Amino acid sequence: MHHAWLLAGPKGVGKGSFARAAALRVLADAAGPRIDLPGLEVPPDHRIARLIEAGSHPDFRLVQREAHETGANKGELRRGIVIDQIRKLQALFQSAPALSDWRVAIIDCMDDLEPQAQQSLLKLLEEPPAKCLLLLVSHVPGRLLPTIRSRCRRLDFATLDEASLDTILRERQPDLTEAARAKLVALAAGSADRALAFAELDLAPLADEALAILGRGDPDNSRRARLASALALKAARPRYTAFLDIVPPLIAAEARRSDGARRARALAAYDQARETAAIAPRLSLDPAATVFGLGTLLASVAEG
Template identity: 60%
Template sequence: MHHAWLLTGPRGVGKASFALAAAERVLAEAAGPPFDAPGIETPEDHPVGRLVAAGSHPDFRLLERIENKSGTGLARNISVDQVRELGELFTVTPALSPWRVVVIDTVDELEASGANALLKMLEEPPANCLFLLVSHVPGRLLPTIRSRCRRLDFQPLGDDAMTSILEAELPGLSAAEREKLIPLADGSVSKALAYAALDLAPLESQALAILREGDRDNAKRSKLAQSLSGKAAAERYHAFLEMAPTLIAREARSLDGAARRRALDAYERASETSRIAPRLSLDAAATVFQLGSILASVAPSAGRG
């Protein structure tokens, strides 16, 4: 097995879950006792599985963002010190089997010096060591890190898989609510769960009204902008940033000719706005109003203007 794998794809499609399950399977098979289970599954009662789940397996490390110094949330990055601490794993003999496994969730969040420290480990990997690196945006990684890894791409989940998972995760959700939620989530379970918790159906209805009917007097987009401004609406605002391009893309599939070209242009502009708004800390109300204008540009009335 190659020593380093880059697990890529959209957020919420199971990359980290796969990495943890694969790590557990590799360590369990190496340590024993023998078992028979399909795919990358490990029996729930296997001793190695219990150690990994408890975070106490001596030959396994999970790197992810930790709490910041002020205790108010997670740090912005995985620090170089966290990466350097992996050296302790490699300077001692493996405890339970010949194998050691490292999962980084996500490698995108490594600070620059941490990425360089990881690169040194990937260039001269210890024997019987497996790195599983989760990445949402592999294009932003150091090319030298990408070149040291085999790549495994994950695709958005299909409707059947989404339905099955949501039935298990949200048993109280009605079939009608699931049918509305799945297209919005764009194949991402984490996005679907977040959207369900935030009750985004009214936001979708308002956005679709602007998208399909336009907004000649600015009333609809002004109402939408007002509802998503302020600290209390922060989570719904960020969800709307993700939702707007998805709605436009979904609408574009049902259009043709000039209408489709307008929708595709609007999708590009909405995607760019949604991408830069959090990074630049743009005013929420102004950003929502701008996205509303982009949605309105897709409406049939815009094509006649």
Template identity: 55%
Template sequence: MIIGQDEAVGRFVAAWSSRTPHHAWLLAGPKGVGKARFAEAAALRVLAEAAGPVPEGAGLEVSPEHRIAHLFEAGSHPDYRRLERGMNKAGTGLARNISVAQVRELSHLFAVTPSLSDWRVIVIDSADDLEVSAANALLKMLEEPPVKTLFFLVTHAPGRLLPTIRSRCRRLDFAPLSEGDVARVLETALPKADGQERARLASLSGGSAGRAVAIAEHDLTPLAETARLLMRDGDPTNGKRAALAKSLSLKAAADRYAIFLSMLPGLVAQEARGAEGARRAALLAAYAEARRTAQLAPRLSSDPASTIYVLTGHLAAAARHG
């Protein structure tokens, strides 16, 4: 089930039902709102309908007992490909990009007829990760698409893609989820969490179920509370700021640092909604700085400790107007 994205699901289902859908779909929206899950569900539904028997219902659902669902579960469907970052050459982590070699591998798929039906599906998660030569290789495929082949391009930042790629895709926008929808996703993603914890995570998620899961996995709710206290009580001795900076600057804390930065703008925005006058102005300034830092700091490889220390100074400044 794709929670909270009924409009996107409905638009695709209507297009697929015509049996003349656009060959390439750009799935655009924030991280963690269901774009990749939609792409997989749509791919499974398309290939299950094409191969038969046709699944019940008019949406994207396919019974896990369907023969095509079994192939998907095993990762062995011959007419489906998913492109994502692989391991780096050292085998120590993910590569920085999806390589041109990965894209060119698709030519082998297109060189033969489909195996189980007359349709094929390609999912690229995410198109933002394509290296330049890979993006150009994909563009050639989109310009002259193979017959009865669907491309689903997941993107968190569509403006950074080649304009020529965007122009050859039909765009589906995925909006941030409501807190209620995030909590519903967490019922499955975090079954051991109680309702109160899921609600707390949803309030910190900024509409991203993926971020809520990451916040839970990296135990960031205590740090969120520290950030709230900075905005309300300040930090006369700078002790809270220093401790927060230290906890997020360790070499093993790179993921926690990135997730904390992505969480912070929403946290500041929540505080600003209930503020007035000079305090509200200070919080809005802190929000702008938090948002700018969240966008730039991970890409600039800036020092985490100094980044957090400076950023939380903007939070503590708001307390002076409390």
């Protein structure tokens, strides 16, 4: 098996879940005895499953953005994955495995790696130890260093179909009505994360406002001003983060429905909205200004 896999595809379609399931199955089989179940299934009471769930498996690491431990931003997530986290990962692969002859790490997600962290990871990819597995999640693999991409096998994940999204919503949000589920599925653009965020964070009113701007414009700036005001406060940060995630797919859907000049405007707005949504959290851009700017991109599609 290749030592590094790039799990690529839209956000919220199961890449991270697949990585966790694959890591668990590899480590459980390696520790023995091999599991007599199909696919990546592992009994939830398996000792390796319990160790990973507790965060105490010595041969496994999950690398994600970490919270600031001190200062004014204490408790908030850092802008990205820093080089020290990758150095700790290197230390894992340089040491002898404890419970089997395999070591596994997940980076979720690669798009969060700071430039120095990417360079540090490259060294590990170039000289991998024996029996190590790196599962690298990326929503936008084109932004990664070409040298990183070239050293990985790529596994692409597609968006989820409507039936799968409806099943997930039934399981995770059983109180939703059939009509509410149908609306969420239509807005989710194939992403389970997006559908659940709509339900859990009450994002439907924000999406309706964005769709109104996209369809009819915003000549007096009132709609985008309301959006900016609603998402500007610190308490609204989860909804703001989710809003960043939902605007590009809304514009993409409009591009698919349109033709001619409107389609060209939608495609141009989509590229800019996707870039804004990607960099805003990492650069700590002002939420109100960012939301207003996204509203302007939405309006540009309608107003031309």
